[in-house]
Amino acid sequence: xxxxxxxxxxxxxxxxxxxxxxxxxxxxxxxxxxxxxxxxxxxxxxxxxxxxxxxxxxxxxxxxxxxxxxxxxxxxxxxxxxxxxxxxxxxxxxxxxxxxxxxxxxxxxxxxx
Numbered sequence: 001x002x003x004x005x006x007x008x009x010x011x012x013x014x015x016x017x018x019x020x021x022x023x024x025x026x027x028x029x030x031x032x033x034x035x036x037x038x039x040x041x042x043x044x045x046x047x048x049x050x051x052x053x054x055x056x057x058x059x060x061x062x063x064x065x066x067x068x069x070x071x072x073x074x075x076x077x078x079x080x081x082x083x084x085x086x087x088x089x090x091x092x093x094x095x096x097x098x099x100x101x102x103x104x105x106x107x108x109x110x111x112x113x
Contacts (some may be wrong), residue, residue: 001058018042020061029065030084039084052096060099088096 015044019024021026021041030037068088073081081087 001052013038018045020045020057023061023066027065027069029088040085041088044085044092048092052100056096056100057092060092060095064088064095067091 016037018041020039021030023043023104025032025038030041032038045057065088068081068084068091073084075081075087
């Protein structure tokens with residue numbers, strides 16, 4: 001198959017990014033250098049918006065971004081975060097669950113020793 005004949009490549013018609021993803025770029029949490037990375041965030045936000053209200057996702061996004069930037073992109077032990085997307089995705093899911101349900105710490109095995 002000749003990839004140069006691929007309509008997507010020739011037309012460069014890629015879907016627009018999610019509003020929240022664009023906000024992460026604006027706040028310099030992620031760069032717009034890689035559409036691949038941005039589409040990961042798009043998929044994450046689409047998933048979250050199916051389960052949670054828009055305002056709730058926005059509030060949690062703001063909280064997680066603020067905390068990550070305050071820590072200079074280091075984890076809770078002071079180590080540099082190696083995978084920003086994975087850390088962000090885990091953090092936002094944790095915080096959304098925490099503020100929208102009666103959170104059971106026993107179920108969350110990340111904090112178990």
